[in-house]
Amino acid sequence: MSTITTGVYSRTYRQDFLLRRTWLERARLALVLLAIAVAPFLLSVYWLEVATQIAIAAIGAIGLNILVGFTGQISLGQGGFLAVGAFTAGLTAIHTGLNPLAGVALAGVVGAVVGGFFGLPALRLKGLYLAIATLASQVIITWSIIHLSFLGAAEPLAIVEPATVFGWTVSGTWEWFWVIAAFAAVAAVLATNLFRTGVGRAFVAIRDQDIAAEAVGVNVAGYKILAFALSSAFAGVAGALTAYRDTFLTWESFTFEISILYLAMIIVGGLGSVSGAIYGAAFIIGLQAFLQELGGNLQGSFPSVQENLPAIQQIIFGLTIVLFLIFEPRGLARIWQRSKDYLRLWPFRY
């Protein structure tokens, strides 16, 4: 539990429900927003690309955390739902002249429907059994993309039309970063709000004690499906953004490994925490990019490192996750919370 700032009193329940109560908290939020706004001026193109990928991954990870971290339904299918969103958006862009914003929204809706459908096994299965069932969704979705001829997606797709919204064509690394960062910010706000209300509480209730949840009147079956649908809607939006930004789509970018990667993000970041999903996305994508760059720099002096880079990456990856599980199962979000508490009390111990 975090230390509570003293001297903050509420006069109304509305005040008591506010997310940020002190000027310090508000200043911190303003700083983060400022950092995002000026990031393109400070980062190199390579790291700006990485930051954009982090923002996309954050949306998907927030979605997955709604399902796994908050509702307690383990899913190994997030990669599949990203693919659903990406291909919905890609095919919309290629076959109709629809506004990309509409394309993103459509991808969210289709993601929700497909996710809700693949959530049906959750009505009967729990824990590891459910994880295996969601693995099926991953396999079925990739198989469908390759084999259903009317999708025309066996070969990679290319979106020729640049993304144009109300006359403004999004182009260049900077603009894409801002657009996608804005989407990620909205996703974070929406998810945070969700857990301030009864719907979010019902999700957490199902995770903590599903029988009691049913006994206080939560329709457990309905809320499980809803959690799957919401989670996949976030994944759908993330997938759609990837499609519009990369303008090049292949099922190979949405394999089972991606699902595992997203699971790693929320474990490292912190299960059941919206900010944790963002930290996790930043950590995992950032770590990959860092190892990549490190490998490039070492190429001249240590050719063997360059050769074995994929293996080394895997090892470091596995190691980080194991270490997090052992030393801080509640992830980066918890570490951040603890450091805030420490600073708040500094220089006193308690």
Place this chain on the structure above:
Amino acid sequence: MVFLPELTRAYRHNLNGSSLERGATQLEVKDVSLRFGGVQALEDVSLAVRQGGIHAVIGPNGAGKTSLLNCISGLYRPQRGSIALQNGKRHELTKARPSRIAKWGVARSFQNIELFKHMTVLENLMLGRHTHMRHNVLTALLYWGPAERQEIRERELVEEVVDFLELQAFRKQEVGRLSYGFQKRVELGRALCIQPAVLVLDEPMAGMNTEEKEDMARFILDVNELAGVTVVLIEHDMGVVMDISDRVTVLDFGRVIADGEPAQVSSDPAVIEAYLGEQRAA
């Protein structure tokens, strides 16, 4: 309501969700039989719970008390018999989902605490309000308009329960960190937030010391006398049962062996036999 209105004036919400007159039959269990494979857990069990009363269900271990409660709250489905709740109209409980039964006004606590242990006390109590809220994902995502107003409105009732059960100091604490006695109290609070027609408590005092038991007994009496809520409870402490309940049903091997006022039941030879074994001539 006729229950000492001058004492409940401080509270704006009525925690009793029943519209029946005191003494009318609130819950009627009729010829309920429940079987698990070869085990007959309940056999032709019948009892009537009256509005405004405290009805205790007692019996030796394995007598089927918890099974009966699980049938009432819909967690088990009996093979035969009916359980009817009178609240507005007659609701048949044996064929309904537990969440539906909660909506009709049957609230319960569990023998082994089943709280949402990573949530705060407030959030647990707010979940008790779940059936009284309208849930809309879109307004929830935006925390806008009706969603926010509803949170504030329900919080007011929850605060009354917090006050009623003296939980003020723990509002924002994770329930998993509270002591056993307080967890039991939060669970009672969560059930109370449903504004139940029948409050079903499965061993509310199990594992408590005398002081905690006295507290819990006081809260149950307050809930019953001040708020007018009908209570059905399972309890092993005979002293407590005889002191607070006004009707007792005794189960043994899945059958009702006695039913009546506490004094009457405690002198019933069948009950004495069930608890102490057959009396032998010396």
